[in-house]
Amino acid sequence: MEFGINWKDIFTISMILFAVIDIVGSIPIIVDLRSKMGHIQSEKATIVAAVIMIAFLFVGEEILKLIGIDANSFAVAGSFVLFFLALEMILGIRLYKEDNPSTASIVPIAFPLIAGAGTMTTILSLRAAYDKINIIIAILINVIVVYGVLKSSGKIEKLLGANGLGVIRKIFGVVLLAIAVKLFAANVKGLFI
Numbered sequence: 001m002e003f004g005i006n007w008k009d010i011f012t013i014s015m016i017l018f019a020v021i022d023i024v025g026s027i028p029i030i031v032d033l034r035s036k037m038g039h040i041q042s043e044k045a046t047i048v049a050a051v052i053m054i055a056f057l058f059v060g061e062e063i064l065k066l067i068g069i070d071a072n073s074f075a076v077a078g079s080f081v082l083f084f085l086a087l088e089m090i091l092g093i094r095l096y097k098e099d100n101p102s103t104a105s106i107v108p109i110a111f112p113l114i115a116g117a118g119t120m121t122t123i124l125s126l127r128a129a130y131d132k133i134n135i136i137i138a139i140l141i142n143v144i145v146v147y148g149v150l151k152s153s154g155k156i157e158k159l160l161g162a163n164g165l166g167v168i169r170k171i172f173g174v175v176l177l178a179i180a181v182k183l184f185a186a187n188v189k190g191l192f193i
Contacts, residue, residue, distance in 0.1 A: 005137065009130050013138035019176040020085060020122045021142060023149045024160075025169045026113055030153045033108065040109065042150035048110035050143040053123060056115075057135055060124045071128035072190030075183055078125030082180035085118050089173025092166070114146055125183055 034040050064074055084095050126135055149156060160168070 009134040010137050014141045017142045019172040020118050023146045027153050027157050045109040046147040049114035052115040053139045056120050057123050072187045075125040075128040075187035078121045079180045079184035081121045086173045086177035089169045
């Protein structure tokens, strides 16, 4: 299937990206930014994040070829990044974090909060296992969810509370951990062929 839309794949990719982007877990940061800046440009941040992710889906592969790394190696490396992201979510620890988003609203939200290093690595890792069209549709689905969360972050925070947000983070952390193991298992064989 070279250029076919597969809804099962789209659902899987959407769940992976949702867990990695972790927009629900980022609500406290978004609320903090909103209190500092007064207003967040949700539309602009969402569009910029989508453009970054889709561009990286295409350009990232060329960058890999340019530096001589095969897709299997990158997918295995990506599985480690996902593994550690999942551990962060499950255990509530910080292994690494991008720069503190305190300068502006669009830059820290679109990049690196939404389309950060983890998201980029994941997109390239997914490229090794799924058709581009399915990844693009999954990115667009996630961008719509991100937009909705950005627009209603205050309401979501009040509705779920700190405990609710924590539970959701842990659930998606476990899902992400399983995905990391699967990605590793599927691609590690290719390193030795």
